[in-house]
Amino acid sequence: MRALLEASFRHALAATHPTDLTRAALPEERPALILAVGKAAVPMLEACVSLRESSEVTLQRYPNVPYLATPKADPTFKPSNSGAILPAAHPIPDERSVRAAARALELASRLQPHDLLLVLVSGGGSALWCLPEGISLAEKQALNQALLRSGASIQEINAVRKHCSRIKGGGLVRATQARVLALLLSDVPGDDLSVIASGPTTADPSTFAEALEVLERYRIEAPAAKAHLERGLRGELPETLKPGDPALARVENRLVGGNQTFLEAARAYWEAHGYRTLLLSDRFGGEARELAGFHAALVQSIRAHGTPVRPPVVLLSGGEATVTVRGSGQGGRNQEFLLGLLYQLGPEGVWALAADTDGIDGNTEAAGAFLTPDSWARAQAQGLSIKEHLERNDSYGFFSRLGDLLVTGPTQNNLNDYRAIVLE
Structure with a gap:
């Protein structure tokens, strides 16, 4: 599998x-x-x-x-x-x-x-x-890093980027x-x-005011950027x-x-190999752990009640999750999604893959990772704490220890994320 x-x-x-x-x-x-x-x-x-x-x-x-x-x-x-x-x-x-x-x-x-x-x-x-417009490159670099670690959506991040460029x-x-x-x-x-x-x-469609709200909402300290955005807010700079x-x-x-194009191609592959598929959405966003909770609940519902579909089935989804980085570990949104899914499912286990189509997930060289039905048992045998790795945002360290990383190198493509969960 x-x-x-x-x-x-x-x-x-x-x-x-x-x-x-x-x-x-x-x-x-x-x-x-x-x-x-x-x-x-x-x-x-x-x-x-x-x-x-x-x-x-x-x-x-x-x-x-x-x-x-x-x-x-x-x-x-x-x-x-x-x-x-x-x-x-x-x-x-x-x-x-x-x-x-x-x-x-x-x-x-x-x-x-x-x-x-x-x-x-x-x-x-x-x-x-x-x-950069209104700020130095060094300030732009620090601003970008802060935005990427904040958990802000890509729309919010880009509202700021556009108004400083x-x-x-x-x-x-x-x-x-x-x-x-x-x-x-x-x-x-x-x-x-x-x-x-x-x-x-x-x-x-975004404005200086909305860009400024993003920095305030996520408590990002960027004095130069805020001063620049405030000038725009006062009408001193063109929108x-x-x-x-x-x-x-x-x-x-x-x-x-786009992502739907990619998911349709994956669905064709699974169906050609005799698997029924359910393509959930190409628009999932939000925190990777919360998205994992939704997928875990769906897996449990299918197993317990055959709702909304009876197994065997392959669940496919895309979009782009976010990660609010609070720990010092390594990882990416796809690896964190899988670690969150494993945490939610526990010993029940499941076959799954989550990967970034550009081949680089987060701050790692991995495109993503795999879950197997025995991931929980193997983690316990190695003394790996799923909860602690989540708290450290160290999904990469977890899957590296298990030997379950997917490493492709840069793919020269970029159609967002791919998640596949197989219920046999």
């Missing part, structure tokens, strides 16, 4: 390869400039090979990818003199992130109204294009006169295009690009794949 769980994940990754999803949505018109940002930047750019192979048009391309993904890049992809691959840091931006964002704005600003700018956007772009929240659109076509791979629940990579090509802005008339944002 463990092999089937891992195979379902890898099958869905292959079925939703960014190159294929992007290729199906390419325009017939040759763009004057291609910008690619995010964890899937390189494979998305690979889809544009037909647009680049033109003796009549010289295309600039400027993909920006996380440095962790660079060694895994397709070895057949070779930058030409008309473009470059610039790796940068993720999830905490660095100086390379600043240079990449500044260069993207510079190139876009050279275009004319008759030009087409093609922007390839995937998750992770928020850190990879970082151009020159490129996010439609900043790229404002920097160019060109027509803009953005192809986006979604890594956010509900596929809100304004949240993916903090929306460089989309309108931003981000808002719905209805005339500039949006020359912009098309097109979703080419």
